[in-house]
Amino acid sequence: MRLFFDARYIRVDFHDGISRYSTELAAAVAAAAADRGIEVTYLIFDERQRAFLPAGAEVLVIGDPTAIIEPLAALGLNKQHPDAVFSPMQTIGSLGRRFRLILTLHDTIYYRHRTPPKDLPWYVRAGWRLFHLSYVPQRLTLNAADIVATVSETSAAEFARVRLTKRPVVVIPNAPQRLADFGVTVVPGAENLVYMGSFMPYKNVETLIRAIGMLPGRTLHLLSRISDARRAELEALIEPAGGRVVFHGGVTDAEYAALLADRAVLVSASLDEGYGLPVAEAIELGVPAVITDMPIFREVAGGGALYAPGTDAAAFADAVRTLDDPAAVVAVVAAGRAHIARFSWARSAGILLDAVTSLRP
Numbered sequence: 308m309r310l311f312f313d314a315r316y317i318r319v320d321f322h323d324g325i326s327r328y329s330t331e332l333a334a335a336v337a338a339a340a341a342d343r344g345i346e347v348t349y350l351i352f353d354e355r356q357r358a359f360l361p362a363g364a365e366v367l368v369i370g371d372p373t374a375i376i377e378p379l380a381a382l383g384l385n386k387q388h389p390d391a392v393f394s395p396m397q398t399i400g401s402l403g404r405r406f407r408l409i410l411t412l413h414d415t416i417y418y419r420h421r422t423p424p425k426d427l428p429w430y431v432r433a434g435w436r437l438f439h440l441s442y443v444p445q446r447l448t449l450n451a452a453d454i455v456a457t458v459s460e461t462s463a464a465e466f467a468r469v470r471l472t473k474r475p476v477v478v479i480p481n482a483p484q485r486l487a488d489f490g491v492t493v494v495p496g497a498e499n500l501v502y503m504g505s506f507m508p509y510k511n512v513e514t515l516i517r518a519i520g521m522l523p524g525r526t527l528h529l530l531s532r533i534s535d536a537r538r539a540e541l542e543a544l545i546e547p548a549g550g551r552v553v554f555h556g557g558v559t560d561a562e563y564a565a566l567l568a569d570r571a572v573l574v575s576a577s578l579d580e581g582y583g584l585p586v587a588e589a590i591e592l593g594v595p596a597v598i599t600d601m602p603i604f605r606e607v608a609g610g611g612a613l614y615a616p617g618t619d620a621a622a623f624a625d626a627v628r629t630l631d632d633p634a635a636v637v638a639v640v641a642a643g644r645a646h647i648a649r650f651s652w653a654r655s656a657g658i659l660l661d662a663v664t665s666l667r668p
Contacts, residue, residue, distance in 0.1 A: 309388070309391075310393060312347055314359075314360060315353075315372045316396055317330050324582070325395060325413070331484065333364075335653050335656035337361040340660060348366065348387075348389070349367070350369055352368060352371045379402060381401050384406065385405045391407040391409065391663050392406055392409070396411055407453045409453065409666075410449060411456040413582065416580070445471060450472055453474065453666055454475050454477055455474045455475070455476045457477075458481045461606050462603075463476050463478050481584055483587035483590070484560070486564035486568075491565055495640075497627050498570040500522075501566050501567055501571045502573075509577065510578075512576070514576035515620075515623065516552065517546075519549055522550045525551075526551040527553070529554050530557070531555075567588075572594065573594055574627075575596070576617050578599065578601075583608075586608050590607075590640075595643065596643075597614075597623055598612050599617040608646065609645075609647070611644070611646055613626040
């Protein structure tokens with residue numbers, strides 16, 4: 308059986324969530340596919356994407372997924388005679404397809420927060436906004452597949468709640484990268500609060516800024532790139548008598564791992580999430596988290612975190628202080644590691660390959 312795996316969302320500069328999902332799942336699929344009698348070809352549009360695929364992977368170069376002709380992608384793929392195509396997004400063109408198709412929708416967050424990524428072409432951004440004004444375009448897109456994949460049980464439940472698709476929905480979970488592979492050793496403590504994520508309004512970094520204002524002697528590390536205007540907004544909230552706030556402006560994975568390993572707590576006061584991969588990465592490393600109490604974080608973190616209302620800075624500060632107790636840290640870390648063990652790329656690849664196998668003629 309020939310499976311085409313759409314790897315065109317792999318970034319060649321730095322991974323975002325979709326890029327890392329694509330890369331890790333591609334590697335795990337390559338390791339398991341042959342035993343299932345499945346031959347995998349990876350779709351790319353940039354030759355540099357080869358470097359992020361398994362050694363010796365079979366590759367087919369096709370068009371950029373943001374190109375205006377992307378809705379016609381299936382017509383070109385038909386000529387290659389795949390049995391099935393899997394895409395880690397839902398935007399690959401399905402018009403006229405003669406193969407089985409698995410599309411992925413990670414979450415419904417952009418129906419609540421419609422601002423598209425700024426690095427997309429203007430026509431894609433315009434279409435993005437129009438697309439998310441109603442569930443109808445998404446329903447038409449997903450119902451054009453044979454199976455719809457998503458990354459969490461929380462998202463699958465939301466799809467059912469809004470009747471997003473008539474197709475079977477399979478959960479192919481995200482999984483954390485192993486930050487320990489960067490050679491770090493975790494030093495327990497709660498002196499450093501580490502936030503990895505964007506600064507969009509719903510990420511609610513303001514609560515973290517207010518919380519560190521109640522935690523003198525500690526440091527809040529904001530790791531991601533940030534615009535000058537957004538930084539100025541957050542700096543205006545800093546309490547001089549409180550803890551320090553450090554804007555890193557972007558870090559490598561190795562730097563990220565080192566910061567988490569240094570007497571740190573992973574923090575997020577986000578009010579909405581599709582998954583929360585940094586939370587999973589911290590817990591897998593053996594670092595506790597203090598995060599918003601909402602279903603997706605409960606699914607990802609289990610007992611590996613302390614939870615607080617997203618807008619309650621005092622509650623966040625109190626939770627961090629709880630982790631000054633070494634016994635509390637040991638208990639949270641142990642519960643987190645037991646919970647996160649259920650998420651692995653090998654397991655996710657197995658779920659995908661089971662879905663592919665179910666589509667055999």
